[in-house]
């Protein structure tokens with residue numbers, strides 16, 4: 001790939017998705033690291049505005065954390081299909097295409113919610129979907145657009161697509177945190193899944209951009225963990241009196257519009273790049289439960305207030 005800014009010895013990052021969860025965390029991390037970065041002001045589908053952002057910032061790397069995820073959740077995409085296509089397909093490809101023309105690497109925070117367990121990849125078999133496997137879950141419109149864009153983006157020699165799954169942060173009352181969601185729900189399913197511990201993996205994503213990796217990367221901690229296992233950890237570290245109830249996938253289907261994906265992703269590629277990456281349970285202990293246990297009373301009060309009990 002030709003270098004647009006070959007004279008820079010220091011990387012310069014341009015981030016799309018300023019107001020978003022992951023975009024905010026990526027900016028916080030780059031700031032903490034003392035790296036040079038700016039947020040983009042362009043909408044993804046506006047080619048001339050993207051070019052103006054690139055002209056202004058002169059990035060060596062573009063980090064794309066912009067996309068429609070739906071509010072309050074991905075069910076929103078079922079009734080807003082054109083908007084979802086515009087951002088998640090047209091917009092994302094547009095940005096990748098401009099970056100290619102300008103010789104800039106683009107790292108894309110996509111999703112791993114494009115697979116589900118089936119006869120070839122049974123639950124609890126230890127067999128995970130690899131980067132080469134074709135998405136087999138398009139049950140929600142969100143996942144459908146994400147699977148489509150992933151398969152198109154892989155033709156771009158300047159792009160790395162990260163398959164993020166069920167992202168987790170330490171803040172146990174942050175509404176988008178997977179752990180917060182399952183602490184809050186009245187009932188939860190209990191299915192092992194691959195998950196992304198953001199405080200550990202966001203720094204790795206910046207190294208991936210710096211190394212100019214391309215293609216697809218399963219962007220999760222090794223192994224999987226079930227809803228009940230996480231809630232057991234919450235009980236052990238934070239609240240011994242915590243109780244919850246489970247329901248089946250069939251019962252869950254009655255309270256959501258589109259089906260959700262459950263899967264195990266193979267992590268050989270990320271482990272070969274970063275042998276130090278922690279297995280999911282160890283990562284949760286280090287980045288979530290131990291820091292929260294150190295301020296248990298405060299955390300417990302905040303969670304109880306959030307749950308309204």
Ligand SMILES: NC(=O)c1ccc[n+]([C@@H]2O[C@H](COP(=O)([O-])OP(=O)(O)OC[C@H]3O[C@@H](n4cnc5c(N)ncnc54)[C@H](OP(=O)(O)O)[C@@H]3O)[C@@H](O)[C@H]2O)c1
Pocket residue numbers: 016017018019020021022023042043044045065066067068069070086087091109110111112164165166167176
């Ligand atoms: N959070 C999750 O559970 C999760 C799980 C797996 C993967 N991911 C993926 O990770 C990425 C980031 O997720 P997130 O949770 O940070 O999303 P988020 O909080 O919903 O933020 C999305 C960001 O994208 C921007 N955006 C949307 N459409 C845009 C467009 N057409 N042009 C420019 N900006 C646009 C939004 O800005 P405006 O508000 O201004 O539109 C916002 O800043 C997404 O690709 C998502 O699919 C997320």
